[in-house]
Amino acid sequence: MHAKLIALHDTATSIGAATSSGSRETLVDVVAAAKSLNVDPSTAVSIKFLEWWWMRWWCRVGSGGRLDFNLKKLKKMSNEFESELGEFEQEKNSATASVLKRILLNCSAQAKQYGSCVAARVPEVERDMCLKEFLLLKNCMWNLHREQENVDMSGKASSSNHHGLNVSGALSHVYIQYPPLRCTLSGTRSFLYDDGNKLLLQLTSDRIFSWKTAPYDPNVVPSSDPLCEGPVLCIRYSLDLKLLAIQRSNYEVQIWNKQTGDTFSQKCRSESESILGFFWTDCPTCDIVFVKTSGLDFYSYNPELKSLHLVETKKLNVSWYIYTHESRLVLLASGMQSKSCTGYQLSSAGIIRLPRFEMTMAKSEANSKPILSAEDVHIITVYGRIYCLQFDRVAMLLHSYRFYRDAVVQQGSLPIYSNRIAVSVIDNILLVHQVDAKVVIIYDMFAESRTPISAPLPLLLRGFSRASESEELSDAEIIIYGDDWSFLVPDLICDVANGFLWKIHLDLEAISASSSDTPSILEFLQRRKLEANKAKQLCLAIARTVILERRSLAMVARAIDVLMTTYSQAVKAGSYQKRTDTEETSPSGVSNLNSPNIVVDESSGIDASGVQQEPARGIENESSNRFTQSTSGSDGSVSFESKKMTSHNLDSSSGITEGGYMVEPEASGAQVDSSVVQSQILVAGNKALNANASEQQESQVSSAAISPADLYRFVFAAIEEEMLGDASYLISIIVEFVRSASFEKLKVDPNTYVFMVQLLARDERYEELGLFVINKIIEPSKEVALQLLESGRQNIQTRKLGLDMLRELSLHHDYVLLLVQDGYYLEALRYARKNKVNTVQPSLFLEAAHASNDSQHLAAVLRFFCDFIPGFKNTADHHAYCRIVADMNSSIAT
């Protein structure tokens, strides 16, 4: 029963995920199917409900084209849904009522509300239709299910099917991996996060424990320092970890030198101001910044005097502030509504003041003036750009602002479906956690598009096997989106109640599986840096699939274009190469000291100076552990782009300069992609070489970019057998590939051309093959020439093409040899003499001349060698063939 349930659920969700599925069963069908499968009908109906929800979602998300799909069916379904619910209410007392049925029954009120709301509005499907009803229903189901599960699970053997509302739980695009990093010390449960050093800090009465969170390793051992008694508001280690600053009160910050043990305090100068917080900075002019209600104080640390020296003060009324170390940006809120913001970026390049800007806030009533609070504003860093996200609780929108050096520009808004939200960034992907709805929506801000990458799905816990871990971790402990969760920048979740630290992961596979728009999903995958190899493999798999599915030529061509364009960009930026990462695996504590570079140069030079200064941060040994990957993929290269410069073409200029593409200075330029080099070396046996090199490469790729050689090896060659029946389609694809590569000025691997020749010859399309060769679409190479000769066994014209190619490549030896083999020994001799080829055995010419049974020719060949090869007259060949010529002449004479 359980297995069947899962199976049914899978089909339902997959139907839901496939937006194009035209034939949806009605609820009646589902119930009938469920009955025949001996599955509880209510299960099926609730599954159907979810599917229905899916549909609703897609109707809403999609633009014009999707809106009108199946509207009638939707309406019909919603009506049926209600009647089904009625039936179930009658069966309320049935002894066989299952978990899901119970859910459905208990939430029937909400379900009905929602259903009727949708039914009432169905012809005009619109954004956020019946959202409130939906969320109510969903919450009801969720809570009930969780309760039920907790009761049930004690008696049941484990299965993969037990987190959250499982109907949707199995499908997820974002997950946290079990086990978490456990910070469960006895005693206190107070956690602090030092984002400058990426340390999770926990305080006990006399010690401070710190867990390194980058690279993320669940088994990391905490280090500890003694701590003096007293209140602690905030703690941050200096960026070199030598100093510890503790905010003791609103007026005092204490600084302790770990090495010397010295302690001193810095206090506010007057009672009229108070310290809101502080942070360490790697700005050259100062070391620590205090944020006070009256403004910013920049201090530098003086080791000799054991004191802070005030460098500069910025006067400003501050109601609250936010700071993230990865952006080096501090945002100061002021004004009645706290919505007027001023930003400072304190980078290695100095202090940049950003223009003041106002956040947008909708008013609930005419006279009300909502006050913006700090937790509703988030600074995020994606693709090296800095955004500020502001949650407008009245409008239920998440506004985004992008920071340029000289401007702050509002970029658009994202819809919000929850009263509590959280924001994470993984691998330049923005995750908006709709905490109340217990789903997460993911956005890729790259293309300035405000469309989610995929439908909202819950966060999933993976790798947790209840049976084995039950003694350590009870059910109650892991509550997805529990109240005790706090979200740390950029991609960590701290479960304060349990002392767990989770790292959020993206499931690229699931994301790519849920999208039908192949070119855009490829673009998405190509931008991934964190799991570059996985993204690359996924791209290759997608490429194989679209070809095997015989998708339209235009679509496949666009997909190939995407891959070639990103590869070309990666090569230009130098990020496509093997990692020589032995010297780069420095401890993250040290690497964090490196400064991010803020580019000040206004005219150009963003990428240039970026490359020069790019530190080795963020380069962790990716192959050691899949889940201990860098959390700081791009944070070292945050840059403000000059608005003036980028305004004419924001996307393209940023695409090149963005942090992810930058590389170590010693690597750029000097190293070239190994496969590109190989493709230029015309070694017959380079297939094997290539394979080895690529395997090494795979474990170390830093970019998802796919070289033309890889595309050939892992896509075209890999699917050759399956495509045997339809070579012409495959040829068309390869033509598109060659076009795309040529457009990007990329070199195509000779093996690809050899493959083309084979395909065309196998189909006996020699005329096209000829055109391909004559027009140099198939670029000349020895491999191709040899393949033409091979394929030319059945077609003399093709063989000639091969011979001509050898001649044009100046492969004199092979050319002469083949001429002789074909019986053109006189031509071969002439050619050999002209091009001074002396590596072909005279005996071959003589044999060929003998075979032609022409004594004159044989004599001529013999004479040739006598004249041109010193000492030939003394060889055995000479004697033997002299006799033969004599014999032939005498036989003619007689």
Add this chain to the structure above:
Amino acid sequence: MGLSSGSNASEAVKLCVFDLRRGQNEGQELDKILFFYPADLPFSTQLSVTGLSEGLITFTRIFSPEAACDVIEAEMHSHVFYEAEPDIWMVMVVEKNKDSEAIWRIDALRRVLKEVHSLFVMFHGSVRTLVDKEPTGGFVRRHLYYFVMDYLSDFFIGKKLQLPNFRDSLKERGTVQMLTMGREAAIDVQSLVRVLESCAGNSKCYSLTMFQDLLVSTTLSPDDTVNLYTYAVLRLTPQALSSGVSSWSYLRKGSTACNTSAGAVMANSCPSVDQYYNSGDTSPVGNHSYHVVRPLQHDKWSRGKDGFLVTDIWGAEFGSSIPTSPTISLKHIEERMYLCAYQLNSLTVILLIPVSSVLDGVQGIATVKQQILENASLKMFKVEEKLLRGWGGENAYHVGGYRYLLVDSDRYISRASPPGKVTTLTKDSLIALSKLREEVDSEKIRANSDGLGHEKDLEVCIRAKNNAWLIARLTRGKELYMVLEKANETLLYASDAVEKFSDRYCNGAFSLE
């Protein structure tokens, strides 16, 4: 031999098609004749031509059953023979009069016969099947008559039938001229071709792409390519559609003459065709009931609003005004193909779709056309633009100082100095070249009949009376003919010139020394 009865200049040429299997009995000899030009010659004259030809064929078959007879050189005439199909012979008789223009190269004439027959087969199927279709021969006669007359109309200059003579020595009939393009353009063309051929669903389509009168790409076999290319140059390309524009192609003369001659065909068509029916045993009933398709008729193609070329040559379907789509048959493929041509400025794209794959005729073709417009029009636009940018114009393939003809006999591709440049050669040079080619032709035939399967390499360098160098080089299926006037007198100079040309323009194919 008394064949040239008329003093009319047009009668200096006679062309006949006859079937040796017909009219075996005495008194029925006329039945053999399937076509005769000029049609108004008395039967006795016609019979004497066919009778002499048949006699020679029968006689020479005794010695050479496979290839009976190529040519008879009489004092006043040359008889050019071509066995188009087993026992279907085409004979052309040309007069060697004192008219200085009447200097022929036999192979060039035979290629005319070959061309008209190939085109006929492409549109109507083999002559033999048509003969078998109706025992009286009326069916095949009617088809041959219209077809050959329409074909010959292209050779009329004024009232005179001007067959290719020595002035066409630097031309090779039965070959295609290709556009040379850069790799990028070539890739784009191939990409376009793939898209086009995928427009008709899963069935295997073929295509031919042309820019002006030059071939850009083909997926057909070489001989089919030649046929379709020839037809396209004659009737479909932009130059052919806008008659009056002169062409540099050997296939078309100035087309002012076409109309008058086409009119001439119309005027005397019916009696001339009917005369054979009456001479036959049975008269076909309702011999006008069938519509004779005349693919070579002039001014019948035009470019439609959607860019597709339309014609009413193939008639219209019953009860509809939409013209029937043309169909042709290819040599190596059993099935007949719909011919669907699209034109965008200088770009002409011909798509061949198997008849069986299009279920409901007109409607099906319309769907394919719609697909082409949707999927390929942007690509075609880009390709046309790119080719136009890379094209060097009419004289693109002129090489200063050289007058040349380059033939790839494997692929039926040729390239030659532009006609405008060839006319600058003196008559003497051209006549000498014609003779040289005649020699080379016979040498090739000899090598073929030796049947070694070994391509003969040949090199001839002649200093003509007018001090021009005449050069012919054959190597491994490629031929190069060249005239160098105003050249230095040493042989070394001539051979150096060839070498340079070969390295520069032929990838060194002719530079063996």
